[in-house]
Amino acid sequence: MSGASTMAGRGPGFVARLTDPVFLRRAFTHLGIFAAFISVWEWAGRTGRLNDLIMPAPSAIADALWRLYVTTGEIYWHFFVTFFEAVMGFLIGGAIGMGLAIAAALSLTFRRYIAPYAVALNVTPGIAVTPIFIAWFGFGWSSKIALAALIVFFPIFVNTLSGLLRTDRDTAELFRSMGASKSQTFFKLMIPDAAPMIFAGLKIAMTGALVGAIVAEFASATEGIGILMQRYAHRLDIAASIAVLLSMALMGLFLFTMMEVADRRVVFWKHQSRLEAMSRRRRRRWNGPATTTESVRT
Amino acid sequence: MSMNDDSIPGLPKDDSPLWKRAAKHTAILVGLLGLWEFVTAFGYADPLLFPRPSAIFTSFVPLYITRGIVWEHLWVTMATVLAGFVVGTLFGIALAILAGLSETIHRYLKPYVIVLEATPRIAIGPLMLAWLGFGFGAKLAIVTLVCFFAPFINTLTAILSANPAQIELMRSLGATKWQTLTKAIVPDGMPMIMAGVRMAMASALGGALVAEFISSNKGMGVLLDNLAAMLNMSGAFATLLSLTVIGYALYAIMESIEGRVVFWQNEAGLRRVSARRRRSFGVSA
Numbered sequence: 001m002s003g004a005s006t007m008a009g010r011g012p013g014f015v016a017r018l019t020d021p022v023f024l025r026r027a028f029t030h031l032g033i034f035a036a037f038i039s040v041w042e043w044a045g046r047t048g049r050l051n052d053l054i055m056p057a058p059s060a061i062a063d064a065l066w067r068l069y070v071t072t073g074e075i076y077w078h079f080f081v082t083f084f085e086a087v088m089g090f091l092i093g094g095a096i097g098m099g100l101a102i103a104a105a106l107s108l109t110f111r112r113y114i115a116p117y118a119v120a121l122n123v124t125p126g127i128a129v130t131p132i133f134i135a136w137f138g139f140g141w142s143s144k145i146a147l148a149a150l151i152v153f154f155p156i157f158v159n160t161l162s163g164l165l166r167t168d169r170d171t172a173e174l175f176r177s178m179g180a181s182k183s184q185t186f187f188k189l190m191i192p193d194a195a196p197m198i199f200a201g202l203k204i205a206m207t208g209a210l211v212g213a214i215v216a217e218f219a220s221a222t223e224g225i226g227i228l229m230q231r232y233a234h235r236l237d238i239a240a241s242i243a244v245l246l247s248m249a250l251m252g253l254f255l256f257t258m259m260e261v262a263d264r265r266v267v268f269w270k271h272q273s274r275l276e277a278m279s280r281r282r283r284r285r286w287n288g289p290a291t292t293t294e295s296v297r298t
Numbered sequence: 299m300s301m302n303d304d305s306i307p308g309l310p311k312d313d314s315p316l317w318k319r320a321a322k323h324t325a326i327l328v329g330l331l332g333l334w335e336f337v338t339a340f341g342y343a344d345p346l347l348f349p350r351p352s353a354i355f356t357s358f359v360p361l362y363i364t365r366g367i368v369w370e371h372l373w374v375t376m377a378t379v380l381a382g383f384v385v386g387t388l389f390g391i392a393l394a395i396l397a398g399l400s401e402t403i404h405r406y407l408k409p410y411v412i413v414l415e416a417t418p419r420i421a422i423g424p425l426m427l428a429w430l431g432f433g434f435g436a437k438l439a440i441v442t443l444v445c446f447f448a449p450f451i452n453t454l455t456a457i458l459s460a461n462p463a464q465i466e467l468m469r470s471l472g473a474t475k476w477q478t479l480t481k482a483i484v485p486d487g488m489p490m491i492m493a494g495v496r497m498a499m500a501s502a503l504g505g506a507l508v509a510e511f512i513s514s515n516k517g518m519g520v521l522l523d524n525l526a527a528m529l530n531m532s533g534a535f536a537t538l539l540s541l542t543v544i545g546y547a548l549y550a551i552m553e554s555i556e557g558r559v560v561f562w563q564n565e566a567g568l569r570r571v572s573a574r575r576r577r578s579f580g581v582s583a
Contacts, residue, residue, distance in 0.1 A: 026405070033406055054429055105308070113326055115306045123545035124538065125504035127420075128519070130511060131526030132534055136347055162307040211418040218423065219511050219523070226421065230512070233424035241425055245417065252416035 089148020097156035159201025163194030382441025390450035398457030444505030452494025456487025
């Protein structure tokens with residue numbers, strides 16, 4: 001969603017900003033607020049104003065993080081399992097969603113008769129299918145992958161479809177008048193035109209895939225970060241539970257950032273800095289290394 | 299803002315008569331169901347896992363009529379969904395207005411919002427259970443949390459992307475900060491705010507179901523979980539179909555509320571409201 005997407009597209013380079021007094025002041029205020037918040041929390045925990053069972057102190061959470069990542073290192077395997085489930089689900093659901101969307105974009109009839117089922121799928125909470133998928137696919141990884149794929153399907157389907165349908169009419173006319181074949185029109189016009197929307201859908205779907213994998217793990221699993229968190233919560237080891245939750249946030253951020261990076265690489269023309277870098281590179285490739293901007297214009 | 303139009307695009311109006319369209323759609327549906335029935339009836343798929351459509355339809359009868367077990371679960375889920383939706387949405391909008399009014403608050407709140415956004419909200423479920431126990435409170439808290447974000451983020455975006463010329467005009471006309479907010483910024487951002495509210499409604503049902511899966515003794519999620527665990531798959535499918543209908547009803551209700559609130563976004567609503575206002579101002583049409 002938008003909150004995170006505004007992270008991209010910052011203006012000047014990070015290093016240049018380090019000397020900017022306004023930036024420094026703000027960074028220090030951010031750190032100050034964070035430190036103050038943590039110390040008040042820690043103080044309340046130490047003096048017994050907060051119940052350990054309900055809201056453990058930051059030091060306890062840090063301790064749990066240390067335990068999970070360093071002493072026992074037990075989180076890595078669970079981390080990998082959930083990551084794998086989410087990514088596999090994303091790939092499978094994304095492939096099906098995009099395939100159907102392309103078919104629906106190319107044929108009005110298909111679009112018309114698939115629409116009711118797509119709507120029905122969209123209004124059913126995908127999560128509700130969890131028990132059925134567990135009965136079908138068992139308690140292992142496959143039921144989690146299936147649920148992630150199901151949740152991923154709709155946003156990718158609908159964004160790909162509306163992206164493909166939005167092709168600029170004049171450009172399509174131009175392609176036709178220049179005798180472009182159907183496949184050329186599709187690959188050189190429709191797909192690039194739809195790419196920004198497709199990526200918006202992929203970004204939404206990526207977070208959805210993680211949610212699907214985690215929820216399916218809550219319902220029944222033996223490994224994965226969701227079941228790890230639930231186990232700690234049931235043991236009332238809330239500090240470890242929060243530590244796992246923070247790791248989930250980290251994984252969510254990582255997956256989202258991965259999509260964001262892919263977006264900036266593939267749809268480079270939508271981001272000013274990437275656009276400049278790409279055109280610089282292409283100019284160099286086509287003109288030899290020594291040319292300047294001016295010589296290109298002539 | 300993120301993509302939030304969740305209807306199927308590119309469906310031009312079909313001019314053929316209604317019965318023809320209905321007949322075609324029905325024919326396809328019946329064909330699919332018939333194929334499914336055939337496949338399971340002749341043992342190509344395990345009826346224990348893939349119940350026949352006819353079995354699914356007959357299992358609606360005990361659920362809704364003869365044993366009527368669905369009603370109490372349905373009631374609990376709907377109460378959770380609606381209460382959590384209302385609380386979460388109001389909280390989200392109110393906090394966003396607070397954060398949007400002051401640039402300082404907004405700036406220092408932003409990193410936390412980004413982290414919270416990346417966290418799968420539903421994952422906080424087990425923690426909520428540990429904090430609030432197995433009753434209604436935890437479920438309500440989970441749905442509230444799930445419903446909080448979309449309205450919060452959309453409202454904040456709407457406020458921050460308000461038209462500066464409009465605000466300038468309000469200021470030069472001597473409007474107070476509150477007047478600028480309620481008369482210019484909020485109406486201007488209403489389409490985006492309503493899109494957030496609609497997204498919240500769409501996720502509320504899912505949130506309630508997850509809360510019920512994790513632990514509860516009543517609700518549609520519990521019913522579905524129990525039926526699937528007993529391998530009463532036809533019952534589970536009937537419950538799932540009921541959830542589809544509920545989801546569609548909630549979607550349609552939100553759609554109509556949205557059409558009323560941001561009436562200027564569609565032709566029919568605009569005409570309706572302007573006719574009413576013309577009448578109330580005493581101008582004949």
